[in-house]
Amino acid sequence: MFERVLSNNFLARSFTAAALIVALAISCIPVAYSNTNNAQTNASQSSGGSQQPSIDPNVERRDIREFDIDSENVEIGAFVGIITIEDFESDVVAGLRIAYHINENLFIEGSYAQATAGQTSFEVLSGGVPFLTDEQREYTYFDVSGGYNFNGELFITDSLVFNTDFYLTLGAGSTDFGGDERFTVSAGAGYRLLLTDYLSVRFDVRDHVFNSDIIGVEKSVHNLTFTLSTTFFF
Amino acid sequence: MRLIRNYTFGLILSILLSTFAIADELLVTVTQPFINVHTGPASEYPIFHVIAKGEQVTLLKSRTGWFKIQAPIAGNRTIEGWITEQSLSATALDDGTPLQASSGTFDDYQSRNWEVTLMGGVLDNITAMTATGTWVWSRNLSFDASYTQALGDFSDNKIWSVRMRNTIFPNWRFSPYLALGTGEIRTQPRANLVQSGDDVRLTPHYEIGIGVRYYWAKSVLVKAEYRALLALTDRDEQERLDQWIIGASVFF
Numbered sequence: 001m002f003e004r005v006l007s008n009n010f011l012a013r014s015f016t017a018a019a020l021i022v023a024l025a026i027s028c029i030p031v032a033y034s035n036t037n038n039a040q041t042n043a044s045q046s047s048g049g050s051q052q053p054s055i056d057p058n059v060e061r062r063d064i065r066e067f068d069i070d071s072e073n074v075e076i077g078a079f080v081g082i083i084t085i086e087d088f089e090s091d092v093v094a095g096l097r098i099a100y101h102i103n104e105n106l107f108i109e110g111s112y113a114q115a116t117a118g119q120t121s122f123e124v125l126s127g128g129v130p131f132l133t134d135e136q137r138e139y140t141y142f143d144v145s146g147g148y149n150f151n152g153e154l155f156i157t158d159s160l161v162f163n164t165d166f167y168l169t170l171g172a173g174s175t176d177f178g179g180d181e182r183f184t185v186s187a188g189a190g191y192r193l194l195l196t197d198y199l200s201v202r203f204d205v206r207d208h209v210f211n212s213d214i215i216g217v218e219k220s221v222h223n224l225t226f227t228l229s230t231t232f233f234f
Numbered sequence: 235m236r237l238i239r240n241y242t243f244g245l246i247l248s249i250l251l252s253t254f255a256i257a258d259e260l261l262v263t264v265t266q267p268f269i270n271v272h273t274g275p276a277s278e279y280p281i282f283h284v285i286a287k288g289e290q291v292t293l294l295k296s297r298t299g300w301f302k303i304q305a306p307i308a309g310n311r312t313i314e315g316w317i318t319e320q321s322l323s324a325t326a327l328d329d330g331t332p333l334q335a336s337s338g339t340f341d342d343y344q345s346r347n348w349e350v351t352l353m354g355g356v357l358d359n360i361t362a363m364t365a366t367g368t369w370v371w372s373r374n375l376s377f378d379a380s381y382t383q384a385l386g387d388f389s390d391n392k393i394w395s396v397r398m399r400n401t402i403f404p405n406w407r408f409s410p411y412l413a414l415g416t417g418e419i420r421t422q423p424r425a426n427l428v429q430s431g432d433d434v435r436l437t438p439h440y441e442i443g444i445g446v447r448y449y450w451a452k453s454v455l456v457k458a459e460y461r462a463l464l465a466l467t468d469r470d471e472q473e474r475l476d477q478w479i480i481g482a483s484v485f486f
């Protein structure tokens with residue numbers, strides 16, 4: 001369908017644009033660490049100069065130096081897992097996510113993922129009458145979530161210790177399925193195991209809720225994802 | 235199209251790579267009686283080591299206001315751990331210059347270059363989400379590129395706009411702002427209503443915005459805004475849309 005192609009392109013383009021904006025924003029972090037030293041106050045010498053004041057007004061500013069050091073607040077990664085699409089079986093889902101960590105607890109995260117929906121029980125029982133076209137079976141979603149980390153540690157042995165986070169997320173986005181795009185609310189929880197400072201493995205469970213009338217009646221559907229991700233901090 | 239996509243990908247990649255290139259390590263000396271070293275980059279992580287005045291540490295990297303350090307300990311060994319920003323200000327370079335990190339304070343807000351904003355709310359009773367990228371031109375003026383998605387029961391609405399925003403009191407933590415912009419509204423009826431014969435409709439629009447921003451904490455602003463969109467339709471009457479949104483920004 002023409003509309004379908006149009007909307008797909010549009011989503012792809014808008015995602016590219018969003019990624020570009022985020023990348024541009026990240027590239028500007030170092031700019032913020034600009035050097036502000038050598039800002040000596042060259043206050044004008046006391047005019048006239050006939051009398052030496054008892055207090056010297058030319059106080060030298062303390063020379064404080066800002067510096068460029070590798071800041072790792074951005075987390076980027078890929079995930080794969082299982083999505084249970086209400087009325088349409090369970091399927092493999094794969095996607096990308098990028099997060100910005102605001103402080104030690106809060107982060108903002110964007111995810112984009114794709115899956116291909118299976119058959120409804122009606123299709124199976126009726127002997128293969130297709131309910132959706134192949135194109136309409138393509139399931140894609142994006143969401144932007146806020147997350148809260150509960151920091152912790154995992155002790156494997158006395159000396160083998162990993163830093164971890166248990167986190168909760170809440171977000172909104174859209175789901176493109178069955179020829180329609182729907183506003184989608186998502187909520188979930190996960191566990192992040194930091195193998196090193198910059199490499200983590202995450203297990204994530206999320207519920208994606210939206211209103212759908214694909215099977216004829218309007219209802220709110222719950223699509224759960226169980227995913228495993230590898231992410232890098234940089 | 236493919237060429238453009240490849241180019242975009244290359245651009246993103248080169249930007250990402252360039253951020254790796256600035257990695258830098260610094261040797262600093264502790265100037266206060268002592269600093270605490272945590273096992274991880276958060277206050278909840280336990281303190282496992284203390285570095286005394288006069289000892290040297292190497293700064294390796296930072297994460298959300300925490301700095302990873304390496305320090306020598308007895309027996310020619312080294313430890314790695316995390317120190318706070320306050321601890322960092324208790325150190326100095328070899329020449330005695332104190333260190334200070336740029337950490338998203340209100341002063342840093344004044345010299346920011348970019349903002350990324352995410353907002354949610356309603357557009358004529360339809361749930362709407364808005365993402366905005368901002369380039370800060372002067373203390374008062376900034377330019378927004380904004381994208382809104384409002385998925386209703388009868389149609390999908392996507393709106394992009396560019397606008398100029400004037401923050402009226404940039405020196406106040408709490409300040410109102412005004413915005414003026416233009417863009418395009420793309421409306422597509424729902425798939426189950428396609429029989430109506432309608433197709434994707436593109437409508438140019440003008441918009442005005444009035445809102446408030448509040449500097450909340452470290453690098454984060456909170457914003458609430460009202461936008462009035464005037465759609466320049468082909469019909470005799472122009473259509474006005476009202477959008478109420480609330481959200482947060484991160485600045486760089």
